[in-house]
Amino acid sequence: MSSYRRRSAALTSLTVLAVLFAGGCSDSGDSDSGSDSSAQDQDSGGQSADGDAGDSSDAGDADDGDSGSDDANDEDSDTGNAAAQGEIPWCTAEALSPSLNPLDSGAGQRYAALVLTNVSDGSCRTQGWPGLMLLDADDNPIQTETIRDRSEESHQITVAPGDSVWSRLHWTVVAGDQDAPDGTCGTEPASLAVIAPDEQDFSSAEWDFGQVCGGGTIDAVALVEGSGPEE
Known part of the structure; x- marks a missing residue:
């Protein structure tokens, strides 16, 4: 499971990326998840539109009687943290090695x-949902x-x-309306x-889980720290 094969996009068909971005990553719960792809999310490289941009609502909560020195110190601290964070690059394909581990499954x-x-x-930073193909x-x-599970x-x-x-991935092995009439789910x-x-x-990571039904639909939650659920 832990072995993987890394490839540059230049060495594979550009169709892979074209299909991936054309297909989009839809939000779970959307009634038109199959047709209303989130182009803005794709253009942002998986960044969440609901990301932490800071608590602007706190900006006017200070007492009028404060001298302002505490606020100034807080602003200096925030600026320093932002600068330090900005020095950490975004994680690249070369930096992040993927692997797939099975989780408890059942009922299709x-x-x-x-x-x-x-x-x-070196350290790198990331945020959001992975693109999959x-x-x-x-x-x-x-x-x-x-489909981006939010x-x-x-x-x-x-x-x-x-x-x-x-990220936890979920899919079905039960053929549905998006699959072939004979009940198969396409190429393994x-x-x-x-x-x-x-x-x-x-x-890329090796896939040892068989076919993916539902027209190849995979739900993915946002990336979190760690290597999977605790045993």
């Missing part, structure tokens, strides 16, 4: 932990629709060398191409 539903481990020599044994893209908020995460972030994937938030290049 399947779950896996997509783990992205920082294999670079199933590939066959010849690295050709298979129909895939990634049950958990997106937060910016600094990933130190050797540390990981992960051999790998999963993963695009980190705010990136365009991808790396």
Whole structure:
């Protein structure tokens, strides 16, 4: 499960990225999730539109009698933190090595932990949802629709060398209206191409979970710290 194959986008068909971004990553719970793709989310590289931009509501809560020195110190501290954070680069495809670990599944539903481990020599930061594309044994893209599960908020995460972030993936193995009339679910994937938030290049992990039904639909939650649920 932990082995993976990293490829540059330049060495694969541009169709992979074209199909991925054209398919979009829809929000879970949207009535038109299959047709109303979130183009703005895709253009932002997976960044959450609801990200932490700061608590502007706190800006007028100080007492009029305060001297203002505390506010000035707070502003200096915030500025210093922002500057320090800005020096940490966004995680690239080369920095984050993907792997897939199975999670408890049942009743035709399947779950896996997509783990992205920082294999670079320095810290990097990431936030949001991974882009996904199933590939066959010849690295050709298979129909895939990634739905962004927004049950958990997106937060910016600094990933130190050797540390990981992960996203829970969910899909079904029960054929539905989006699949072939004979009850099959198309080509069995051999790998999963993963695009980190705010990136365009991808790396890939071996896929050992069989077919993905529902027209290749995979739900993904926002990346969080760690390498999966605790045992």
